[in-house]
Amino acid sequence: MGSLRGLRLAAGHCFRLFERNASLSLRSTRNTDLKRINGFCTKSQESPKAPTESYRHRVPLHKPTDFEKKILLWSGRFKKEEEIPETISFEMLDAAKNKIRVKVSYLMIALTVAGCIYMVIEGKKAAKRHESLTSLNLERKARLREEAAMKAKTE
Incomplete structure (x- = not known):
């Protein structure tokens, strides 16, 4: 905003x-x-x-909210909350928000890469156990057929 x-x-x-x-x-x-x-x-x-x-x-000045003060701290603009002045410029706040956006995007990239590596490792473990989506699907369908046959016999 x-x-x-x-x-x-x-x-x-x-x-x-x-x-x-x-x-x-x-x-x-x-x-x-x-x-x-x-x-x-x-x-x-x-x-x-x-x-x-x-x-x-x-330059119009803006009184920062508590969340905006945290953004200023997280971005590294100020070291302590006491250092933040009563009013700040919109440009300073926008620069801090942009810095936080970049840091969050880097974090998301790192988490995506870590998730991909984890899924590759889990997939290789499942392949060693001979688990695949095809075999799991065939087992489930066979189980459903048996249950349907048992239900047909009881009726």
Whole structure:
């Protein structure tokens, strides 16, 4: 959920920057006189005026929950829970979550490989005992036929 909020904030920030830059470039091309030198258009040497409104971007902060604090600890971002500040940035939390996702995926890969090795070993043991799915299935069907024959005799 935090990554979606961070993505929305980043998209809004990019849109505002684009909007500001587009309006600045339109304003500067309208007000300047273009001189034609050797077939090229050049702007006059006047310095463009800085925009009167100043835009300051503040990074929004987030108060981490207990689980998010554990994620920050597990990811190695902080050593102790006391070191975690009251508010953290969404980017820091997203980076910690991504690190945990990578660690969990590595753990799942290792468990999958260990499971495959275990199943190969068990399969070889079963082959030495002459157990196979075919023989087990044939034994079960023979047992079911005998039970059906016994049931038919009793009726």
